[in-house]
Amino acid sequence: MRILYHQWLSPFCRKIRLILAEKDLAFELKEERVWDRRSDFLAMNPACQVPVLVDDEAPNETAVLADSTVIAEYLEEVYPQRLLIMGSxxxxxxxxxxxxxxxxxxxxxxxxxxxxxxxxxxxxxxxxxxxxxxxxxxxxxxxxxxxxxxxxxxxxxxxxxxxxxxxxxxxxxxxxxxxxxxxxxxxxxxxxxxxxxxxxxxxxRPLLADRMAGSAPPAHYADLDF
Ligand SMILES: N[C@@H](CCC(=O)N[C@@H](CS)C(=O)NCC(=O)O)C(=O)O
Structure with missing residues (x-):
């Protein structure tokens, strides 16, 4: 299963969640408390930032990817079934x-x-x-x-x-x-x-269901007719 290490209110992580969902790629979310500077996480991304995507469903090898722009380009190349960077x-x-x-x-x-x-x-x-x-x-x-x-x-x-x-x-x-x-x-x-x-x-939809402990969004956040 693909794993996305993330933070709930990180725009970079949210962008990757949206791309994965648009491309219909299943994944599991793991919240990474970057401030804990876990050594296993640092080994995956020495910059100690989320998002990090571990794609064990890649065609030839398990891919460990950091930086949302890099991850977006990778997903576009490896899973071109629904292009998000298209045209001339x-x-x-x-x-x-x-x-x-x-x-x-x-x-x-x-x-x-x-x-x-x-x-x-x-x-x-x-x-x-x-x-x-x-x-x-x-x-x-x-x-x-x-x-x-x-x-x-x-x-x-x-x-x-x-x-x-x-x-x-x-x-x-x-x-x-x-x-x-x-x-x-x-x-x-x-x-x-x-x-x-x-x-x-x-x-x-999954982004609209996010709720961070101790900080609720305003009522219009999940409302499609806001
Ligand atoms: N250029 C990076 C930026 C990622 C980034 O700034 N992530 C933040 C969360 S929004 C983070 O992990 N910050 C922790 C830190 O920098 O120590 C990307 O596009 O992935």
């Missing part, structure tokens, strides 16, 4: 650009300032949240939701005509921020309409 080289480059946008720029400007400050810092023993960082995250998210709206006015999905890795990367980040109630959906109708479409996919 230029179209594939655009999907990769947007995935990198959300996993890099969005993560730095929004996710880390909100989920990182409010939850991950405490778990990693890095002290309390910085109100300045939270203010920055709450302000920055508007620009990114506007950008999603801009893309959706021109395309069916973020990366083009089809649901792609770009949508899954973006939705993985937003789902974590939505869990802590910090996405101003009502001020961004186009982005909200796009998220409702991603959210209603069967691959998204």
């Amino acid at each position: 080289p230029v179209e594939r480059a655009e999907i990769r650009r947007l995935s990198a946008w959300f996993d890099g720029k969005f993560d730095e400007e929004v996710t880390r300032n909100l989920v990182g400050e409010k939850l991950m810092k405490r778990l990693l023993g890095l002290g309390g949240p910085s109100s300045e960082a939270i203010r920055a995250g709450l302000s920055n998210i508007h620009y990114h939701l506007d950008y999603i709206g801009y893309l959706c006015e021109r395309r069916t999905w973020l990366g083009g005509d089809h649901l792609s890795l770009a949508d899954l990367a973006a939705a993985a980040h937003l789902s974590c921020i939505d869990y802590i109630g910090n996405v101003p959906w009502d001020e961004h109708g186009d982005a909200k309409e796009w998220y409702a479409r991603v959210k209603s996919r069967p691959s998204f």
